[in-house]
Amino acid sequence: MGDYRQLWTDLGVDLEKHDKLCAVLPELYGDTYLNQEDRPEGMNYFNFVVAEVHGLRIQELDEHRKKGGKVIGTFCVFVPDEVILAANAIGVGLCAGSQFWIEDGEKVLPRNMCPLIKAFMGAKVGGTCPYFQSCDMIIGETTCDGKKKAWEVLEDYVPVHVMDLPQMKRDKDYTSWGSEIKDLIAKVEELTGNKVTVESLKEGIRIANAKRRALKRLYDLRKYKPSPISGLDCLLISQIAFYDDPHRFVEKLNELCDELDEKVKNLKDQGKKRLMITGTPMALPNWKLHSIIEGLNAQVIVEETCTGTRYFENEVSEEGETIDELIKNLADRYLNINCACFTPNTGRIDDIIKYSKEYNVDGVIDFNLSFCHTYAVEHKAVEKALKEKDIPVMHIETDYSTEDAGQIKTRVEAFLEMI
Amino acid sequence: MGDYRQLWTDLGVDLEKHDKLCAVLPELYGDTYLNQEDRPEGMNYFNFVVAEVHGLRIQELDEHRKKGGKVIGTFCVFVPDEVILAANAIGVGLCAGSQFWIEDGEKVLPRNMCPLIKAFMGAKVGGTCPYFQSCDMIIGETTCDGKKKAWEVLEDYVPVHVMDLPQMKRDKDYTSWGSEIKDLIAKVEELTGNKVTVESLKEGIRIANAKRRALKRLYDLRKYKPSPISGLDCLLISQIAFYDDPHRFVEKLNELCDELDEKVKNLKDQGKKRLMITGTPMALPNWKLHSIIEGLNAQVIVEETCTGTRYFENEVSEEGETIDELIKNLADRYLNINCACFTPNTGRIDDIIKYSKEYNVDGVIDFNLSFCHTYAVEHKAVEKALKEKDIPVMHIETDYSTEDAGQIKTRVEAFLEMI
Numbered sequence: 074m075g076d077y078r079q080l081w082t083d084l085g086v087d088l089e090k091h092d093k094l095c096a097v098l099p100e101l102y103g104d105t106y107l108n109q110e111d112r113p114e115g116m117n118y119f120n121f122v123v124a125e126v127h128g129l130r131i132q133e134l135d136e137h138r139k140k141g142g143k144v145i146g147t148f149c150v151f152v153p154d155e156v157i158l159a160a161n162a163i164g165v166g167l168c169a170g171s172q173f174w175i176e177d178g179e180k181v182l183p184r185n186m187c188p189l190i191k192a193f194m195g196a197k198v199g200g201t202c203p204y205f206q207s208c209d210m211i212i213g214e215t216t217c218d219g220k221k222k223a224w225e226v227l228e229d230y231v232p233v234h235v236m237d238l239p240q241m242k243r244d245k246d247y248t249s250w251g252s253e254i255k256d257l258i259a260k261v262e263e264l265t266g267n268k269v270t271v272e273s274l275k276e277g278i279r280i281a282n283a284k285r286r287a288l289k290r291l292y293d294l295r296k297y298k299p300s301p302i303s304g305l306d307c308l309l310i311s312q313i314a315f316y317d318d319p320h321r322f323v324e325k326l327n328e329l330c331d332e333l334d335e336k337v338k339n340l341k342d343q344g345k346k347r348l349m350i351t352g353t354p355m356a357l358p359n360w361k362l363h364s365i366i367e368g369l370n371a372q373v374i375v376e377e378t379c380t381g382t383r384y385f386e387n388e389v390s391e392e393g394e395t396i397d398e399l400i401k402n403l404a405d406r407y408l409n410i411n412c413a414c415f416t417p418n419t420g421r422i423d424d425i426i427k428y429s430k431e432y433n434v435d436g437v438i439d440f441n442l443s444f445c446h447t448y449a450v451e452h453k454a455v456e457k458a459l460k461e462k463d464i465p466v467m468h469i470e471t472d473y474s475t476e477d478a479g480q481i482k483t484r485v486e487a488f489l490e491m492i
Numbered sequence: 493m494g495d496y497r498q499l500w501t502d503l504g505v506d507l508e509k510h511d512k513l514c515a516v517l518p519e520l521y522g523d524t525y526l527n528q529e530d531r532p533e534g535m536n537y538f539n540f541v542v543a544e545v546h547g548l549r550i551q552e553l554d555e556h557r558k559k560g561g562k563v564i565g566t567f568c569v570f571v572p573d574e575v576i577l578a579a580n581a582i583g584v585g586l587c588a589g590s591q592f593w594i595e596d597g598e599k600v601l602p603r604n605m606c607p608l609i610k611a612f613m614g615a616k617v618g619g620t621c622p623y624f625q626s627c628d629m630i631i632g633e634t635t636c637d638g639k640k641k642a643w644e645v646l647e648d649y650v651p652v653h654v655m656d657l658p659q660m661k662r663d664k665d666y667t668s669w670g671s672e673i674k675d676l677i678a679k680v681e682e683l684t685g686n687k688v689t690v691e692s693l694k695e696g697i698r699i700a701n702a703k704r705r706a707l708k709r710l711y712d713l714r715k716y717k718p719s720p721i722s723g724l725d726c727l728l729i730s731q732i733a734f735y736d737d738p739h740r741f742v743e744k745l746n747e748l749c750d751e752l753d754e755k756v757k758n759l760k761d762q763g764k765k766r767l768m769i770t771g772t773p774m775a776l777p778n779w780k781l782h783s784i785i786e787g788l789n790a791q792v793i794v795e796e797t798c799t800g801t802r803y804f805e806n807e808v809s810e811e812g813e814t815i816d817e818l819i820k821n822l823a824d825r826y827l828n829i830n831c832a833c834f835t836p837n838t839g840r841i842d843d844i845i846k847y848s849k850e851y852n853v854d855g856v857i858d859f860n861l862s863f864c865h866t867y868a869v870e871h872k873a874v875e876k877a878l879k880e881k882d883i884p885v886m887h888i889e890t891d892y893s894t895e896d897a898g899q900i901k902t903r904v905e906a907f908l909e910m911i
Contacts, residue, residue: 183868185604215659218637221835222869235835237659240634246656249668416640416654444863449602450641 077128077203080135084206091201094173095127098358105360109303109367113336115329116306122313126357127203130316134207137163143265146208146231147315148193149216150379150410151238153403155389156257157212158277158319160265166315167211168202169193170356172473177201181226187445188472189356190219197230204316205231210264212257214238216414217447234260240416242408251397251404258396274399278389280319287326288314288385294333295374296432299343301336302329304350304373305363311380312357346371346489347433351425351455352440353448354379359473362440365482371489375432377425378440383410386424413447421451422458429464436465436492438485443472465492496547496622499554503625510620513592514546517777524779528722528786532755534748535725541732545776546622549735553626556582562684565627565650566734567612568635569798569829570657572822574808575676576631577696577738579684585734586630587621588612589775591892596620600645606864607891608775609638616649623735624650629683631676633657635833636866653679659835661827670816670823677815693818697808699738706745707733707804713752714793715851718762720755721748723769723792724782730799731776765790765908766852770844770874771859772867773798778892781859784901790908794851796844797859802829805843832866840870841877848883855884855911857904862891884911 081088102123122130134144143162147154148169157164168174169192178195196202213224213235224233236253239246258269267273291310294301310329314322348371350362355378363373376382387409390402411420425437439455441448452468459466467488471477500507521542541549553563562581566573567588576583587593588611597614615621632643632654643652655672658665677688686692710729713720729748733741767790769781774797782792795801806828809821830839844856858874860867871887878885886907890896 181872183865183871185863186865186868215835218833218865219869221659222832222866225836225873226869235660237665240640240656241654245668245671249664252664413641414637416634417644444604444865446602446605446637446863446865447641449605450638450645452602453600454644 077131080132081127081203081206084131084135084203085200086203086206087200090199091127091203094171094201097173098126099124101358105364106305106309109305112306113302113329113332115325115332118325118329119306119309119313122317123309130318131203131207133318134163134165134204138207138209143209144207145261145264146205146211148211148220149214150384151214151216151407151412152212152236153254153257153407154281155274155277155403156254156261156269158280159258159269159273160261160267161273162261162265162267165204165208167193167204167208168196168357170312170359170473172475174199174201175473182223185444186219187217187353187442189354189442190223192356192473194223194226197227210234210260212236216412217445219444238414239408240414242415247401247404247408250408251400254400254403254407258400269396271394271396271399274396275391275393278391278399278402282388282391283323284314284319285385285388287323287330290330291326291333292375292382292385294330294337297337297340298347298433299340299345300347300372300374301333301340303367304348304376305360305367308355308360308363308373308376308380309357311376311384312355314384315357344370346435346492347374348372349375349377349425349428349432349434349437350381350440351377351421351437353442353445355440356380361471361473361475361478362438362469362481365478366438366485369482369486369489371485374434375428377421377428379412382424382428383412413451418451422455425455426458426462426464429459429462434464436467436488438488439466439468441468441470443470496550499551500546500622500625503550503554503622504619505622505625506619509618510546510622513590513620516592517545518543520777520779524783525724525728528724531725532721532748532751534744534751537744537748538725538728538732541736542728549737550622550626552737553582553584553623557626557628562628563626564680564683565624565630567630567639568633569803570633570635570826570831571631571655572673572676572826573700574693574696574822575673575680575688577699578677578688578692579680579686580692581680581684581686584623584627586612586623586627587615587776589731589778589892591894593618593620594892601642604863605638606636606772606861608773608861609642611775611892613642613645616646629653629679631655635831636864638863657833658827659833661834666820666823666827669827670819673819673822673826677819688815690813690815690818693815694810694812697810697818697821701807701810702742703733703738704804704807706742706749709749710745710752711794711801711804713749713756716756716759717766717852718759718764719766719791719793720752720759722786723767723795724779724786727774727779727782727792727795727799728776730795730803731774733803734776763789765854765911766793767791768794768796768844768847768851768853768856769800769859770796770840770856772861772864774859775799780890780892780894780897781857781888781900784897785857785904788901788905788908790904793853794847796840796847798831801843801847802831832870837870841874844874845877845881845883848878848881853883855886855907857907858885858887860887860889862889
């Protein structure tokens, strides 16, 4: 990793505190990732991305900004990247996956809130995330009470534009969501000084769809028995998808998939249990549950989460000759995501059951970040639907601390023995 | 209290469990209310209402239903009573204020949720609330994650219609809320078989406004120093407002206010500290915080809550010659309520500061039901704004259990000494 201290200083990063973060990440990554057996060669690129996580990519953002470009931070799969791309801005999905940021987050937010929200707030409040420091604007959304109210606090630190996501999926809600996307376009145009045209928005859609297709290709390869790649590696790739350059990411991911296409021809099943994780997102570097599961005789085969299928399933139609038609295409794709923020959200259960078959899983872990009410309430319905289909399911509620890792391991072991 | 056991049985009430509830309420009420000194005569009516809480009013609902009328349950000040009244249905704000219902609620909901939500769910799941049992339909809303998702569970027990409240207050959000009210009218017409006409909706508005005016009159009387009525009594009146017959309620409340008009002429200040409570609602029979405060040398003078000013402030305009004009009036009044579910919600802070002066309070208690994220996050901004105005403020987060009563008392005592 090069010397980026001047760059970090210029971005207003708290160097001393940031050094502490930089000190723990490599060890955590080494222990979690580099000890895996028989990793694909193509993972070397993603190793490199992690090694340079606060370096090279931050430098790229800096160069973009020095040329007058803008960087926009997002926290949710409902924010349409296409609009950001169309205005020649760079979108980055922001860091929120480490216990490191919780302490600073709790200075401005209640303690009994979801760790993801406390972490992103802590990253900004403490000035320890160079991505956050590189952002000219944040796009928030009203997907949950915690985030909805956190934007008000965040606004003291960085400009925030909030999109009001409808909480249902009736015809009029698609129209409302289209109107929110239209407002976003105006806001992004104002920030960047760049007009979003039919052509630039179509190009944005093409780029985002290419990313979706590459991720779908990776996930389709996991359907092989055994999967040619670990759940840990796939989770990492999904996490990196949120902030890497999309063109390079697609190229490198497709190279990896080419390798995996060959690899699947010669794999022998080692009898590992195949698990689905459904529920709340796992932001970088939250590898806790995958790490526990894959330390046992099991493999994570698919994540029905925002850092999994919800991010890439369903492409945006590229058909249309006007901005309004393209906005409608965006609204149609994005509002179809089956997040627990909707009422009702039966589509998520349909997805879980569909993926259970497609990915041929032996069991499902319903993963809940602490204090996330929407997913927590849905658990009973998920459990009921899966039991009706004879698919084993367990519920794990946890945060970013490592204190309960032993207990979770014991519960997962018991679950694996049962299925 | 008469014998309503047959009525309760017909309603599907779990008699054995309900008996336990009936056994605790009179003692709690006696200890909390009947020991107060120098109570107004006019409170006798409200004592009677409490004594008959699961009796006479339930019988009235039953008689209404036997004549073909419908009963509709609500849980939120955003649901427009006017629509219910216009369709000749009876609206009841449902029970959700007792620890009694928590255990049953936790059978279907996560434990770390707000007690109000767990309580209403427990009341239905356990079949121990005759009001709930009398409801032909429930009107829910998307004011918080907990309630939004709880409707999905509740739907297994009783028909629910959910109104999607916009999370902001832009022009288009008023239009959206108007559209939700229009959908509600159609739904209520379908349920009752009664058409909502311009005249019946105007009459509904007149009835609801009369209730608002009577409550405003009561609250205005509390501005006297000393207040001629306890905070406990006012809280009870507000709670009863949600389910009593509106005409009788207005008549009896105005009689009480006539008495208080006289009483204020001869009162001597006893130096009690005057407190505002702001924050989350207190549903019947949640008298915990008022009881602690008024057991000390202090009085609750105003509640900036949904069981306080948010319920009655601002009337609905009665002007308009079409349903659409009246719907617009309703949308304008209701969407102006300053609930923490909105982002931003700076209007609430303006209200708190305005009431601090109008009601001449010595300090403010920001009251937070456990796990209510929206109000919890707003606390820091409330605190900051009040400190800037030199108004003392403290934060209390609690649920319905009595375990922390001693600790809260100690904290309130310390606060009273400081102000």
